[in-house]
Amino acid sequence: MTASHRAPRSAGSSRSSAILITGAGGEVGHGLIRALWDGGARDIVAIDIRELDPDIRALCSKTFVGDICDAMLLGRLLAMYEVYEIFHLAALLSTRSEFTPETAHEVNVGGTIGLLRLAAEQARSHGKSVKFIFPSSIAAYGVPDLATKARAGRVREEQFVEPTTMYGCNKLYCEHLGRYYAKHYRQLAKDRVADLIDFRCVRFPGLISADTLPSGGTSDYAPEMIHAAAKGESYACFVRADTKIPFLTMPDAIDALLALAHADKERLSRQVYNLSAFSPTAGEIATLVRTHFPSAQITFRPDEQRQAIVDSWPEDVDDSAARRDFGFVQKHDAAAAFRDYLVPAIRARYSR
Numbered sequence: 462m463t464a465s466h467r468a469p470r471s472a473g474s475s476r477s478s479a480i481l482i483t484g485a486g487g488e489v490g491h492g493l494i495r496a497l498w499d500g501g502a503r504d505i506v507a508i509d510i511r512e513l514d515p516d517i518r519a520l521c522s523k524t525f526v527g528d529i530c531d532a533m534l535l536g537r538l539l540a541m542y543e544v545y546e547i548f549h550l551a552a553l554l555s556t557r558s559e560f561t562p563e564t565a566h567e568v569n570v571g572g573t574i575g576l577l578r579l580a581a582e583q584a585r586s587h588g589k590s591v592k593f594i595f596p597s598s599i600a601a602y603g604v605p606d607l608a609t610k611a612r613a614g615r616v617r618e619e620q621f622v623e624p625t626t627m628y629g630c631n632k633l634y635c636e637h638l639g640r641y642y643a644k645h646y647r648q649l650a651k652d653r654v655a656d657l658i659d660f661r662c663v664r665f666p667g668l669i670s671a672d673t674l675p676s677g678g679t680s681d682y683a684p685e686m687i688h689a690a691a692k693g694e695s696y697a698c699f700v701r702a703d704t705k706i707p708f709l710t711m712p713d714a715i716d717a718l719l720a721l722a723h724a725d726k727e728r729l730s731r732q733v734y735n736l737s738a739f740s741p742t743a744g745e746i747a748t749l750v751r752t753h754f755p756s757a758q759i760t761f762r763p764d765e766q767r768q769a770i771v772d773s774w775p776e777d778v779d780d781s782a783a784r785r786d787f788g789f790v791q792k793h794d795a796a797a798a799f800r801d802y803l804v805p806a807i808r809a810r811y812s813r
Contacts, residue, residue: 479506479542484551488673492715529572546592555628555679562627569631584657595662600629616775662733666707671806690757697762702744705776707737713791724787735778738791
């Protein structure tokens with residue numbers, strides 16, 4: 462096992478050490494578990510609301526089916542394991558959150574507070590800070606109008622953080638919760654212990670995966686376009702052709718998560734980092750799709766509400782801090798993403 466994943470048991474403890482992954486059945490969870498396994502991790506404990514696929518389950522030392530808001534489940538984990546690293550991926554995504562905003566808040570915020578509390582209790586128990594890796598989102602931004610969006614260009618982490626969706630509000634608040642638990646948790650308590658949690662966060666742009674199906678995210682027009690073309694189906698894109706936001710391929714997203722998790726704490730100048738790789742318009746994505754699938758039938762039929770959400774996100778973000786502090790470098794620009802990653806895998810998926 463690599464040094465970054467080695468966490469010996471405390472003296473006299475019968476609990477096994479563990480890397481805890483919530484939302485393990487999602488797009489990011491699949492890639493992360495495989496990457497951790499390939500890197501030597503053999504102590505992965507995974508939670509998802511549904512049973513994991515057998516091939517992913519086989520890479521975990523233990524899996525749980527349950528709700529991250531279930532205090533009894535978290536209590537079991539606390540009793541069974543010495544968790545030294547948490548990747549908190551579980552969330553209700555942007556589109557679904559707008560239909561059930563109160564439920565989204567319960568899951569996205571309540572679930573995160575529960576995990577942060579678990580991390581603090583774990584750190585108190587085994588006397589070492591717990592790494593808490595949290596993927597936030599471009600949805601944390603809220604650019605007021607298209608003219609401002611065009612002028613702003615590459616947006617920094619602290620700019621335009623006035624989200625217009627419940628998901629974005631949840632993610633932004635959880636970023637602040639992470640800072641609080643890392644730096645100020647129980648700051649007036651006489652028995653306070655400092656530095657219980659090492660909170661590290663990335664703001665993902667739109668993610669494109671070749672291995673899992675799009676799951677209804679507001680940025681999923683890009684992967685939906687590709688999958689429809691590979692299946693020979695027509696696709697009506699729910700945003701305008703000139704719509705522009707940043708994207709990242711799933712392998713680059715996983716590499717970034719692991720690079721942040723492995724980075725020396727002293728090198729990190731902040732706790733929330735932007736990530737980006739390429740920022741095509743929806744029309745440019747359609748052109749790339751047609752390059753590889755010449756018969757692709759793609760039209761643009763904007764949905765007014767979803768369009769408004771995407772318009773509130775920056776057309777690009779400044780990720781220079783991530784590149785400087787933990788060496789983030791993407792493998793894929795837009796052309797390479799299609800040529801080397803997306804098209805071969807998705808074409809193979811539908812030719813079986």
